[in-house]
Amino acid sequence: NAGVTQTPKFQVLKTGQSMTLQCAQDMNHEYMSWYRQDPGMGLRLIHYSVGAGITDQGEVPNGYNVSRSTTEDFPLRLLSAAPSQTSVYFCASSYSTGVNTEAFFGQGTRLTVV
């Protein structure tokens, strides 16, 4: 039972490069989200999806794109990396955002932009 799988675990990018952070879940969850975690800031929502073909912006969406072509996968794309995007990125999934729903998290991707 893999749960939520994120790849890569670590990545170093140069300013201006692009890359895709992968996220896959095997729990048939409709809801998937991307967060970034910075020291002293907690987790902040970047983008989320309530099902295949549907995405929406969170609190800090600028500089990131997402798509949801399947229930299982929710990749996060950095279009032109900037040092301000240095962070730890977490993908999460849940059955819904309703009353009795917990979120399951991946192990994170630590990204450094130089």
Add this chain to the structure above:
Amino acid sequence: SQQGEEDPQALSIQEGENATMNCSYKTSINNLQWYRQNSGRGLVHLILIRSNEREKHSGRLRVTLDTSKKSSSLLITASRAADTASYFCAHPGSGNTPLVFGKGTRLSVIA
């Protein structure tokens, strides 16, 4: 921002002592959840309390919720060195959006 706050930001206790962490939030909620994050790892769900519940227990964890004060507390009894981690409260965002997290409490349990 809907982001709430945990208090204290950091807490250091001896093994065997109880640890209490507090969380304040800003909006009306239908549930509040607590998560643990070990260093360098993802978040793990601990416990969920619904808005119509005032207290909930799970093993050594006790959570309270006061919706009139928009606050919650997490009590870990008889703490162990393995409880050393960061603890976050979270609740569904407005308009059925994903979880909004507080900034967390760093707990250190000294053996």
